[in-house]
Amino acid sequence: MIYDLFIATTADVPEILALQAENQIAKGGALSVEFPAAWFETTVQEMPVVIARRRGRLVGYLVSSAPERTKDYALGQAKFEAYPAKAGAYNSGPLCIEASERGQGLAERLFELQGSLLRGREGVGFIRRDNAASRAAHAKYGFLEVAIFTYDTIEYLAVARTT
Template sequence: MKDTIEIKIAQQANLEGIIKLQSDNQVSQGGTLSGELNKNQIQEMMHDMPQIVALMNDQVVGFLLTTSKAAHHKLTVPIVNAMFESYTGTADSYIYGPICVSKDQRGKGLAQLMFKELIHNEPNREGVLFIRSDNEPSLRAHEKMGMHKVSSFGFNNAKFDVFAY
């Protein structure tokens, strides 16, 4: 039987898989994620906006998290505050990210599929995100999705580019 990927809005049952994939892709583990959200923060985000997952055999192999500005103010994520100091976005814009795809599923278009699902669920709204300026694969992937650089900022001795769509 061929493994198939399912892209959908995350449910409570996907929470542990999101947390594990996020943990596996922290900088301390050789990954490129710039922050780590705890279980309560992700649950709050799930109540706020659609969180998108890519599943293979009911296992989370990718996620795309989003947060409204209102919910962000409750979460206290300093790097996102720095992003918004650099670029405020529109009144109803939201935070796109983090996005993560498991190592063995990269290069198969999952980021684009999750983004397409997000746009389907949140049409006509501006999304704002940041990417480490030295993360070439992520920069290329997001440009390919039609996002464009609007600003940049520094945080914890690293440079980040701000993108919007």
């Protein structure tokens, strides 16, 4: 597949929100947190949020954000309590890819771009422990499973990589 990769701007936020909404757990997706527009608008101005488009349509994104951006979200707090990250670490994720684009190598391209933009820094994410596809994808791109934690009766894994 041919994808065009970009660093998101505030103009991309409405499409990011639409893709996020389609992929929430309540709709059969795997996203555990639903961030509001204001959160994305601030985040895209602070750190690179990489996006992918195919034929002009947003089909995927991978967020980078400062740990402070998730301090008001219990799941983000639980991740950093389970795994105290290195100085200068960032949140890697969420990663969201439209269902029709999965398995086409897009996750790899997004992770590669994120890593090249944040070289030498530790990216820390979390995955539901029962999400085998995401665990395999993260392992393939250099993430190590560094801690297990439970939030709201669901087991998660903290994952980390330094590029």
